[in-house]
Amino acid sequence: xxxxxxxxxxxxxxxxxxxxxxxxxxxxxxxxxxxxxxxxxxxxxxxxxxxxxxxxxxxxxxxxxxxxxxxxxxxxxxxxxxxxxxxxxxxxxxxxxxxxxxxxxxxxxxxxxxxxxxxxxxxxxxxxxxxxxxxxxxxxxxxxxxxxxxxxxxxxxxxxxxxxxxxxxxxxxxxxxxxxxxxxxxxxxxxxxxxxxxxxxxxxxxxxxxxxxxxxxxxxxxxxxxxxxxxxxxxxxxxxxxxxxxxxxxxxxxxxxxxxxxxxxxxxxxxxxxxxxxxxxxxxxxxxxxxxxxxxxxxxxxxxxxxxxxxxxxxxxxxxxxxxxxxxxxxxxxxxxx
Ligand SMILES: [Zn+2]
Numbered sequence: 001x002x003x004x005x006x007x008x009x010x011x012x013x014x015x016x017x018x019x020x021x022x023x024x025x026x027x028x029x030x031x032x033x034x035x036x037x038x039x040x041x042x043x044x045x046x047x048x049x050x051x052x053x054x055x056x057x058x059x060x061x062x063x064x065x066x067x068x069x070x071x072x073x074x075x076x077x078x079x080x081x082x083x084x085x086x087x088x089x090x091x092x093x094x095x096x097x098x099x100x101x102x103x104x105x106x107x108x109x110x111x112x113x114x115x116x117x118x119x120x121x122x123x124x125x126x127x128x129x130x131x132x133x134x135x136x137x138x139x140x141x142x143x144x145x146x147x148x149x150x151x152x153x154x155x156x157x158x159x160x161x162x163x164x165x166x167x168x169x170x171x172x173x174x175x176x177x178x179x180x181x182x183x184x185x186x187x188x189x190x191x192x193x194x195x196x197x198x199x200x201x202x203x204x205x206x207x208x209x210x211x212x213x214x215x216x217x218x219x220x221x222x223x224x225x226x227x228x229x230x231x232x233x234x235x236x237x238x239x240x241x242x243x244x245x246x247x248x249x250x251x252x253x254x255x256x257x258x259x260x261x262x263x264x265x266x267x268x269x270x271x272x273x274x275x276x277x278x279x280x281x282x283x284x285x286x287x288x289x290x291x292x293x294x295x296x297x298x299x300x301x302x303x304x305x306x307x308x309x310x311x312x313x314x315x316x317x318x319x320x321x322x323x324x325x326x327x328x329x330x331x332x333x334x335x336x337x338x
Pocket of ligand 1: 262263264265266267328329332333334335336
């Protein structure tokens with residue numbers, strides 16, 4: 001007699017079989033260790049978070065048909081003849097840990113959000129291009145809200161002159177990579193979010209590959225040539241693109257839904273003059289970056305109405321928000337025919 005372990009879905013793929021008999025383990029924790037020893041890295045990847053080594057919350061385990069709590073149940077004793085099933089949560093079912101339900105409680109109370117909205121958020125992949133004044137608050141709010149997978153993109157290092165507005169980077173981070181500095185803070189904020197970084201400088205050669213797996217792309221850039229590259233790649237790949245830009249106390253925001261409204265090129269056809277450095281007061285990108293996260297969350301969850309066909313202008317000098325209508329250019333070189 002031994003313990004019978006049954007594998008389902010991705011776990012079955014990882015081990016290459018439906019069932020395995022295991023001897024000589026006394027609890028669930030040591031059973032998992034033995035399985036990883038036997039089946040190796042592919043199974044370990046399915047079971048554990050790479051950074052923390054904790055069990056993923058997409059792992060469910062039944063012992064003789066009874067679910068065990070993976071926070072407290074790993075010491076559940078096993079004996080010969082027991083049947084252990086390892087499977088992922090079924091999509092659409094409630095698959096939140098008690099900790100997640102508590103963490104996201106206040107946003108799930110929003111009308112139209114609920115567990116279903118949270119599940120969509122958890123399944124979503126957002127790319128934040130640029131980890132400066134806009135990308136910092138946008139990433140913070142996306143991670144706090146529980147977006148499942150965040151990719152951050154910034155090849156630069158933290159400079160002292162960044163710190164008045166790039167709130168993910170702190171005094172001791174000067175000289176570090178922005179990606180490393182950001183991941184550390186974001187991960188400490190919400191360890192259940194998968195965060196990865198790509199250090200590439202965005203070029204017309206790599207931009208398509210960088211954005212194609214994202215559900216939403218956030219524009220956290222400080223220059224138009226790169227914004228235009230992102231805009232075009234998003235339009236071509238039909239990925240929603242949330243544009244934001246700031247200068248001084250003034251900011252702007254618009255959401256591009258490819259095929260459903262104007263793209264950034266329709267709205268701003270020519271690159272504004274490039275400045276080597278321009279003034280920025282931290283709360284300006286703070287406000288716009290938060291609103292970018294808001295747009296991304298709305299799009300993913302399916303609540304509210306995105307800022308499509310409209311552009312928001314924020315002026316911190318007199319505290320005004322204006323929304324103007326913007327239209328598609330039928331001859332736009334980027335989105336014509338999309
Ligand atoms: Zn266009």
